[in-house]
Amino acid sequence: QEDTPIARFRRYLQFKTAHPNPNYADPVSFLLSQANALGLQARTLEFVPSKPVLLLTWPGSDPSLPSVLFNSHLDSVPAEPSKWIHPPFSATLTPDGKIYARGAQDDKCIAMQYLEAIRNLKVKGFTPLRTLHISYVPDEEIGGFDGSAKFVKSKEFEDLNVGFVLDEGQASTGDEFRVFYADRSPWGLVIKATGAPGHGSRMYDNGAMENLMKSVEVITKFRESQFDVVKSGEAMNSEVISVNPVYLKAGIPSPTGFVMNMQPSEAEAGFDLRLPPTADPDLIRKRIAEEWAPARRNMTYKLIEKGPIRDYKGRPLMTLTNESNPWWPVFKQAIEAAGGKLSRPEILASTTDARFMRERGIPALGFSPMTNTPILLHDHNEFLKDTVYLRGIEVVSWAEVLQFIIDVCINSDRNKLEWGQVKCSSPACNLQKAFISSIEVHGKETLYVY
Numbered sequence: 001q002e003d004t005p006i007a008r009f010r011r012y013l014q015f016k017t018a019h020p021n022p023n024y025a026d027p028v029s030f031l032l033s034q035a036n037a038l039g040l041q042a043r044t045l046e047f048v049p050s051k052p053v054l055l056l057t058w059p060g061s062d063p064s065l066p067s068v069l070f071n072s073h074l075d076s077v078p079a080e081p082s083k084w085i086h087p088p089f090s091a092t093l094t095p096d097g098k099i100y101a102r103g104a105q106d107d108k109c110i111a112m113q114y115l116e117a118i119r120n121l122k123v124k125g126f127t128p129l130r131t132l133h134i135s136y137v138p139d140e141e142i143g144g145f146d147g148s149a150k151f152v153k154s155k156e157f158e159d160l161n162v163g164f165v166l167d168e169g170q171a172s173t174g175d176e177f178r179v180f181y182a183d184r185s186p187w188g189l190v191i192k193a194t195g196a197p198g199h200g201s202r203m204y205d206n207g208a209m210e211n212l213m214k215s216v217e218v219i220t221k222f223r224e225s226q227f228d229v230v231k232s233g234e235a236m237n238s239e240v241i242s243v244n245p246v247y248l249k250a251g252i253p254s255p256t257g258f259v260m261n262m263q264p265s266e267a268e269a270g271f272d273l274r275l276p277p278t279a280d281p282d283l284i285r286k287r288i289a290e291e292w293a294p295a296r297r298n299m300t301y302k303l304i305e306k307g308p309i310r311d312y313k314g315r316p317l318m319t320l321t322n323e324s325n326p327w328w329p330v331f332k333q334a335i336e337a338a339g340g341k342l343s344r345p346e347i348l349a350s351t352t353d354a355r356f357m358r359e360r361g362i363p364a365l366g367f368s369p370m371t372n373t374p375i376l377l378h379d380h381n382e383f384l385k386d387t388v389y390l391r392g393i394e395v396v397s398w399a400e401v402l403q404f405i406i407d408v409c410i411n412s413d414r415n416k417l418e419w420g421q422v423k424c425s426s427p428a429c430n431l432q433k434a435f436i437s438s439i440e441v442h443g444k445e446t447l448y449v450y
């Protein structure tokens with residue numbers, strides 16, 4: 001069998017890691033064999049049975065310094081094979097260099113690029129000053145509660161003394177690399193209406209369907225108001241509140257479908273909501289209670305706030321992307337050293353495990369080095385071009401630049417300390433490892449970690 005970066009990537013893509021039954025055991029043993037070949041230390045942690053966290057370590061020459069952690073998730077979202085031009089776990093390589101696989105972009109590319117970068121650095125004879133860890137975690141696609149959430153709260157994680165995290169980002173359709181400093185808060189909203197049942201031919205007020213449809217109209221109007229801001233170019237998709245219907249449930253089933261001449265007494269709809277760090281969660285909670293599912297319209301609702309990562313006001317934490325975060329200029333320099341350019345840092349439209357790291361007061365950036373690539377995560381026919389993947393390895397290899405921060409504490413502004421201070425666990429350091437501070441942005445107070 002071929003043993004090239006592309007062959008190794010394709011092998012990793014072939015593990016069937018889709019929910020609801022992701023294969024974790026086989027990709028973990030594959031990664032373990034790769035780690036052994038590279039001489040990395042390896043540990044498998046299991047916070048929940050059969051949901052392993054694989055932790056690889058490349059020890060630095062000064063273990064007292066805060067370490068760098070590269071994270072990626074093992075699991076993938078499902079795929080509908082009949083709608084793909086190549087089977088989603090075949091990792092088919094086409095003559096024009098496209099590698100088709102569920103997970104090619106999200107996020108099996110970075111999982112292997114981290115290892116290939118280490119391989120290249122070892123060939124160059126580079127030895128790290130800081131310790132570099134790589135974590136491979138389960139269940140990110142379903143919220144990370146049995147994966148990253150437990151990992152970051154563990155003694156094992158504490159002992160890593162992590163100072164900075166790189167986690168997944170998203171593809172860029174242009175020449176510039178994208179980087180993400182925050183995620184949006186993921187909420188699930190289920191609204192239910194009840195109402196009088198009756199003959200399908202009768203017109204009366206307060207039917208369950210009527211009540212639900214009124215709510216759907218109100219929510220649709222709100223959605224349009226947010227989307228208009230995006231369409232007018234005033235904000236990016238990830239900077240507004242998104243609310244998208246994901247299911248509708250009503251009607252009285254019959255052997256041929258639904259009973260057509262009966263108005264049901266119950267109706268339900270589900271929505272995916274995402275709140276950027278600039279949105280006030282209390283205002284949305286109020287809107288839901290008063291406008292979207294008001295009791296006066298016989299409505300009830302269930303709000304599933306799949307946080308738990310938030311500041312004291314319930315908003316997602318952000319990592320600073322300016323000079324006051326000593327990791328930022330170094331990260332930028334690493335990209336530029338590889339001949340890359342970064343576009344304006346963004347909030348991620350979706351949600352990743354980075355939020356769990358930020359909650360620990362650790363600065364975390366979302367970064368998947370893919371340029372000139374259509375954004376295909378969770379879509380049919382997800383692919384990544386071989387040339388883009390290989391260039392990504394070069395970019396990640398410049399993570400060696402990250403090693404040159406001697407101590408993140410030195411440049412941090414301690415006067416800004418306000419809330420959620422995190423003590424540095426390194427015995428060599430008396431200062432805080434990471435600070436969480438409150439800063440005004442666009443007239444709104446927001447919390448950052450740096």
Ligand SMILES: CSCC[C@H](NC=O)C(=O)O
Nearest residue numbers: 141142143186306350351
């Ligand atoms: C409840 S958190 C879910 C996490 C998931 N992550 C990637 O797609 C997402 O829907 O964004």
Ligand SMILES: [Zn+2]
Nearest residue numbers: 073106107168
């Ligand atoms: Zn992902």
Ligand SMILES: [Zn+2]
Nearest residue numbers: 077106141377
């Ligand atoms: Zn995903």
